[in-house]
Amino acid sequence: MHLEDENGFECRYEDGLKHITRNYFMHLFQKTLSLHASVINLVPTSIMGDDNDMLTAAFTLEEFKHATFSMQADKCPGPDGFNPGFYQHFWDTCGHEVYQEGCHWLESGAFPPHVNYTNITLIPKGDSQTSMKDWRPIALCNVVYKIVAKVLANRLKQVLDKCISINQSAFVPGRSILDNAMVAIEIVHYMKAKAKGNSGDVARKLDISKAYDRLDWDYLRDIMIQMGFSSRWVNWIMLCVETVDYSVLVNGASVSPIVPGCDLRLGDPLSPYLFIICVEGLSSLISEVERRNDIKGTMICTDAPVISHLFFAYDCFLFFRTCERETVCMKNILATYEEASRQAINLQKSELFLHFIKWVIYNNSSFHI
Numbered sequence: 001m002h003l004e005d006e007n008g009f010e011c012r013y014e015d016g017l018k019h020i021t022r023n024y025f026m027h028l029f030q031k032t033l034s035l036h037a038s039v040i041n042l043v044p045t046s047i048m049g050d051d052n053d054m055l056t057a058a059f060t061l062e063e064f065k066h067a068t069f070s071m072q073a074d075k076c077p078g079p080d081g082f083n084p085g086f087y088q089h090f091w092d093t094c095g096h097e098v099y100q101e102g103c104h105w106l107e108s109g110a111f112p113p114h115v116n117y118t119n120i121t122l123i124p125k126g127d128s129q130t131s132m133k134d135w136r137p138i139a140l141c142n143v144v145y146k147i148v149a150k151v152l153a154n155r156l157k158q159v160l161d162k163c164i165s166i167n168q169s170a171f172v173p174g175r176s177i178l179d180n181a182m183v184a185i186e187i188v189h190y191m192k193a194k195a196k197g198n199s200g201d202v203a204r205k206l207d208i209s210k211a212y213d214r215l216d217w218d219y220l221r222d223i224m225i226q227m228g229f230s231s232r233w234v235n236w237i238m239l240c241v242e243t244v245d246y247s248v249l250v251n252g253a254s255v256s257p258i259v260p261g262c263d264l265r266l267g268d269p270l271s272p273y274l275f276i277i278c279v280e281g282l283s284s285l286i287s288e289v290e291r292r293n294d295i296k297g298t299m300i301c302t303d304a305p306v307i308s309h310l311f312f313a314y315d316c317f318l319f320f321r322t323c324e325r326e327t328v329c330m331k332n333i334l335a336t337y338e339e340a341s342r343q344a345i346n347l348q349k350s351e352l353f354l355h356f357i358k359w360v361i362y363n364n365s366s367f368h369i
Helices: 013-027 049-055 062-068 084-089 091-108 145-165 177-193 217-227 229-244 270-290 324-341
Strands: 117-124 133-140 200-209 246-251 251-257 309-312 314-321 351-356 358-363
Touching: 013 133, 013 246, 049 133, 049 145, 049 229, 062 091, 062 246, 084 091, 091 145, 117 309, 133 145, 145 229, 145 270, 177 200, 177 251, 177 309, 177 314, 200 324, 217 229, 217 270, 270 314, 270 324, 309 324, 314 324
Parallel strands: 117 246
Antiparallel strands: 117 133, 200 314, 200 351, 246 251, 309 314, 351 358
8 A cells, every 4th residue: 555645755654654644634624714604694594492492302211222223233333342233232231321321421511531532444436546535534433422423413303404495405304315316407408408598507516525524613503503503402513523533544553643623524423414504504605696686597497496506415506697797606606605614616526517509518527617
């Protein structure tokens, strides 16, 4: 195995590989200043008092048992070495203690040492791995932490349809990611068949670079507060998010400690739901400029709704007209969202479909707007 450092120098010895790995994650998880008021203020308040009462109600033993048994028994263990199958097999012995300790941790606002320690294992991407970007980091959390996080996630799922706009279809109970996929297919089909009109249309498929790894914690906290979540619930979520310590596994050896200043863990039960909450800021930005008629979106027939954006978990489609004003407006929206959340667009994985009247251009490569 070998890796190239940030200067392109190749390294093959153990200490050098550890050094490159540590520097990569320290830089990736480094906290930076974010300016997010302009995004947060556009997000509507949708979580009410009854919702917060449900979210912060006293926990039950049955909730913890359901969270434990909903995990696959042979999932990889975290640093403590115990997988979900252990807790499922010995639930009658340890279940009540897990429940009591989990409630105590949330009520006290602190985890004991090592509970939120997390291993990062590196999964290869592509045919060859020459740099850290060619590896996908997967977080292996302790199962006892995942039980607590899954209890919170199960409650959060019950209110997602209230705070997540219909433009997002992934991870929201009662919605299917295929819904937005079918709408996107219909819009692109309409664009291909369109033969007349005053302007052309653009379909831009975006890929968010390091979708979880760069997400700013202050932005996450503020957007939840803006949505109406109570301070008690927000503190529970941020306890799970902010108290993590990482160790990266390199050739069987542990590279630690790595203390992040941003990041959602790929492997944490809460992360998918917190991610779509954060992306709601981007949806609110686009909806605001659409209300101001700065962006028109696409309408496939007279009675159909105007569609300006569709989100598919970590990917999104944007629809607007082929004119300089709308293109610049969409570019500014993406820049504003990146500045607020630290989530950047991966231009190498993004695609563009342009339709002009009388001809079509399709480009699979990146396109800078």
